[in-house]
Amino acid sequence: MSIPTTPAQRRASERHNSDRRGSSRRGSIDPRKLVPMDKMTHISGTDDFNVVFIGAGNIMFGSEEGPWNHSFRFEHKLGRRLKVVALIDPATERAKEVLKKKCDSFVLSAYENTRVFKTFDDYLKNMPKNLRPRAFVIGSPPMFRGTLQPGRDIETQILNHFPGVALFIEKPIATGPVGEIEEAFKIAKQIEDTKTVCSIGYMLRYLKAVQMMKHIIEENNLTVMTTIARYACAYEAIAKPDWWDKSKSAGPVIEQGTHFCDLSRYFGGEVDMDTVVAHSLEWDENAGQLSALKIDESKIPPENRIPRVTSATWKYDSGAIGTFTHVVALQGTNYSCELEVYADGYCLRLVDPYVQPILYVRKPGDDHEQTYRFRDDDPFFSEVSNLIDIIEDIEEDPEAACILSSYEDAVKSYQLTWAIREASEKSRAAKLARKA
Numbered sequence: 001m002s003i004p005t006t007p008a009q010r011r012a013s014e015r016h017n018s019d020r021r022g023s024s025r026r027g028s029i030d031p032r033k034l035v036p037m038d039k040m041t042h043i044s045g046t047d048d049f050n051v052v053f054i055g056a057g058n059i060m061f062g063s064e065e066g067p068w069n070h071s072f073r074f075e076h077k078l079g080r081r082l083k084v085v086a087l088i089d090p091a092t093e094r095a096k097e098v099l100k101k102k103c104d105s106f107v108l109s110a111y112e113n114t115r116v117f118k119t120f121d122d123y124l125k126n127m128p129k130n131l132r133p134r135a136f137v138i139g140s141p142p143m144f145r146g147t148l149q150p151g152r153d154i155e156t157q158i159l160n161h162f163p164g165v166a167l168f169i170e171k172p173i174a175t176g177p178v179g180e181i182e183e184a185f186k187i188a189k190q191i192e193d194t195k196t197v198c199s200i201g202y203m204l205r206y207l208k209a210v211q212m213m214k215h216i217i218e219e220n221n222l223t224v225m226t227t228i229a230r231y232a233c234a235y236e237a238i239a240k241p242d243w244w245d246k247s248k249s250a251g252p253v254i255e256q257g258t259h260f261c262d263l264s265r266y267f268g269g270e271v272d273m274d275t276v277v278a279h280s281l282e283w284d285e286n287a288g289q290l291s292a293l294k295i296d297e298s299k300i301p302p303e304n305r306i307p308r309v310t311s312a313t314w315k316y317d318s319g320a321i322g323t324f325t326h327v328v329a330l331q332g333t334n335y336s337c338e339l340e341v342y343a344d345g346y347c348l349r350l351v352d353p354y355v356q357p358i359l360y361v362r363k364p365g366d367d368h369e370q371t372y373r374f375r376d377d378d379p380f381f382s383e384v385s386n387l388i389d390i391i392e393d394i395e396e397d398p399e400a401a402c403i404l405s406s407y408e409d410a411v412k413s414y415q416l417t418w419a420i421r422e423a424s425e426k427s428r429a430a431k432l433a434r435k436a
């Protein structure tokens with residue numbers, strides 16, 4: 001990139017750099033630059049790229065429930081440069097087990113010297129200074145992060161002890177009580193003020209289909225009129241009792257629907273939180289009975305049981321309208337998720353983003369939709385790949401890498417999901433009060 005000389009050029013350059021590095025602005029990536037993992041060579045260089053993994057669970061090392069597995073993407077991006085210097089997890093046996101599997105495989109060089117720690121404090125006390133990480137990857141449960149309180153303040157701990165080291169943090173940024181959201185905004189400010197590279201795991205933003213939607217909107221200078229999102233999960237396959245307990249998971253909109261609330265914001269912009277209205281179909285209503293539950297719901301206190309359907313509407317600051325429905329009704333394993341984005345003359349309809357993304361596009365001058373399919377797209381790899389390119393500060397092609405989800409932006413998505421939960425609970429309480 002040429003050196004900016006005028007104040008306007010400097011401002012544009014600063015804006016560009018902060019957009020790339022995960023500022024609160026929404027960026028986009030040319031969909032042609034999202035290269036599948038098997039078509040990409042490892043990043044160049046010979047020096048070690050030290051990483052600390054926090055959490056040794058499914059998101060970090062994979063599970064049968066889905067395609068997530070951050071360690072696998074880091075291995076592919078960094079090749080022999082990857083050195084996982086520490087794995088922090090209170091369940092040290094689980095951590096040792098996953099490391100053993102890695103050390104029995106061809107990625108041994110990344111894990112042969114990995115040290116396991118129960119807590120971040122243990123890591124701080126015992127880790128040699130010369131093994132300073134380039135990035136922390138945080139995949140611990142969200143109830144242990146996103147606040148300023150001891151034991152749940154991992155972000156601030158890292159910012160204080162490792163200034164300048166990049167962060168990758170899984171969604172949602174927290175699941176604590178609603179009153180703690182202000183603390184999450186304070187963490188966002190710390191990240192922004194210290195210009196820390198930080199990416200949040202809203203990987204659907206990195207789908208080629210999503211970036212194509214973004215480009216159609218930008219190229220045609222469109223103003224979004226409405227976003228219509230539907231997230232129907234396959235509940236039969238969800239066997240974690242905590243997921244069914246609002247006091248543990250914060251409920252399905254906050255824990256899971258968050259991906260689609262975030263995508264809605266990615267297209268619709270800032271939400272006027274005061275306008276959020278919502279209704280729910282609850283577990284004790286006739287229409288809310290489920291026949292294939294794999295957990296014993298009677299063990300969960302009635303007030304903590306999750307709704308079967310939550311449906312919300314809101315106004316964006318732009319005047320556009322957002323709607324979102326989360327459904328706990330399908331059996332089997334595949335989810336049914338769709339997002340429609342409307343603008344004057346256009347409908348962009350994203351179908352099945354988790355499994356086989358298809359984009360249907362209707363444009364002015366043609367009543368028929370055009371269909372686009374995206375084989376071999378891996379948004380989990382794209383989010384890791386973009387983060388590492390930013391950390392490595394690869395500048396030959398400054399348009400190539402961009403962090404699409406900043407901490408502050410992710411706090412706003414979290415805030416929207418809480419607003420939906422609270423609005424639905426308010427409607428239910430009002431209905432019960434009318435009946436009494």
Ligand SMILES: NC(=O)c1ccc[n+]([C@@H]2O[C@H](COP(=O)([O-])OP(=O)(O)OC[C@H]3O[C@@H](n4cnc5c(N)ncnc54)[C@H](O)[C@@H]3O)[C@@H](O)[C@H]2O)c1
Pocket residue numbers: 054055056057058059060068088089090091094139140141142144170171172201202203255
């Ligand atoms: N983007 C996606 O599609 C996606 C998919 C799966 C999970 N996730 C997210 O990843 C996060 C983790 O989910 P998971 O499925 O891996 O959970 P998990 O229960 O499989 O693993 C979490 C691990 O963190 C450990 N842990 C608990 N407290 C800790 C602490 N204070 N510090 C470090 N580790 C701690 C646990 O012992 C466990 O091993 C959640 O936020 C979840 O929403 C995202």
